[in-house]
Amino acid sequence: MNVLAIGAHPDDLEILCGGTLAKYAKKGHKVFMAHLCNGNMGGKNITPEELARIRDREAKKSAKLIGAEALGPIAGDLDLYPTKEMRIALIDIIRYAKPDVIITHSVNDYMPDHTITGQLVFDAAFTATLPLYKTKYPAWEKITPIYYMDTMAGFGFEPTHFVDITEFFEIKKQMLLCHESQYKWLSGHHQSDPVKMIERISGFRGFQCGVEYAEAFAMAKLWGRITLENLLP
């Protein structure tokens, strides 16, 4: 299978579905890790251009740990809007990756880049299937099932599926630790230690389904995208 995970910023996928992506990769699936925003606002005392370069390197390093291919970005932070231009850029990410399953942000997450990513993926995933809608790559005609990943801290998220990531928690942590530039920033600006955060969230989702660590997902209930098969690993 081809697995396409689409997050807003470099590090979102690691936090919300990194263990699941590592598990897919271990099972031999081809994993694409896309982030739509370049991360250029997640810092202080550095230019946005320099920060974007650092974050691009960090994202590629993390993807490499599980043999995934990093894709994106298509916009700066807080510069992502549900426009035609952005939709086309995302359609080409989908058409390039030819996904059998798509994972993305829930549309009720905590900040606009996340909610707009969820919305754009929904819009682009439909449009990407249409052969007459011309973009750089040919149409990917498969109506691909979409799973929404947990919200940050789990607010307002009702899971339909859980993935046991107990064996993959360490690699999830290693992937997250590739995003070195984010630690100082998150500890100062959001008063949160990212490693503690994933221990708590994955620990809580694990508690809910009876394992040590888990990640939670909600299948998009949409005509044509429902499958009887569980596409999560």
Ligand SMILES: [Zn+2]
């Ligand atoms: Zn984010």
